Amino acid sequence: MLPPGAGVSLKHAHCAQVRAAPALPAFFEVHAENYLGAGGPGHRMLTWVRERRPLSLHGVGLSIGGEEPIDARHLERIAALVERYEPAAFSEHLAWSAHGGVYHNDLLPVCYDADMLARVCRHVDQVQDRLKRRLLIENPSTYLEFESSTMDEPTFISEVLARTGCGLLLDVSNAVVSCTNHGRDVQAYLQALPLDAVRELHLAGHAVETDVDGRELLIDTHDRPVPNRVWALYEQLLPQLGPVATLVEWDNDLPDFATLCREAAAAERRLAAVHSTLAIAT
DSSP states (O other), X not given: OOOSSEEEEOOGGGHHXXXXXXXXXXXXXXXXXXXOSSOSHHHHHHHHHHTTSOXXXXXXXXXXXXXXXXXHHHHHHHHHHHHHHOOSEEEEESSEEEETTEEEEEEEXXXXXXXXXXXXXXXXXXXXXXXTSOOEXXXXXXXXXXXXXXXXXXXXXXXXXXXXXXXXXXXXXXXXHHHHHHTOOHHHHHHTSOGGGXXXXXXXXXXXXXXXXXXXXXXXXXXXXXOHHHHHHHHHHHHHHOSOOEXXXXXXXXXXXXXXXXXXXXXXXXXXXXXXXXXXXX
16 A cells, blocks of 8 residues: 555656655656566666655556457556566556557546446456456546436446445546536535545646637646645545545656655645644544
């Protein structure tokens, strides 16, 4: 399990800065698919980090919601990576990204109905059986929905967790993005989720645009600081969740490592405050 502190994504551009940093964040997270090769500088750096801090592997290519079976070769490569580094957590997205042998550079939405529920549960079971560990499923950021859905997203996620025993990676930024785009109450959305299954939180920046009807449209860009509305929601969630491992995601238009660490420190201060409050209460 990840420690109840703030972590950051490990980026190749930051490797020298990470090695020279006077202090490191509580943990590091990497996209698993960037490390499926056998060796090279990336693995040397990941080994250096793993010797010093817990590691979270975040998958982006298993296509959990895909119509086709999980790619067995891809899953074997993920399993080898997990066995090599023994991460504190492994997570994937509630989305699909492959069909008919074509792999899309995107995480695409799924229809929330009984057939999809059975498919996602089957795929989650397959991944957990092979990895011999609990998978964390991340709630998506979405820009459209299926009219044929027969349940809402929190209900769907709750059913997946109940049937498979997997955990929840709650991306607070994704919740803000999706609820804003679909005109929903983000507070109600969050309270409908199985919050007792949350094992990791994600925070990230998003772009603000306007759709064709003049309404606010949020794009999950991961290219800027965490906005105030996400921090505010995070602060409201923490007393209910307690100190939970929190990742600050920043994947595009990267700042220097010190800037990323300052974002993580902002999360760490909020985690420390709720930890102190809970300690006094007990």
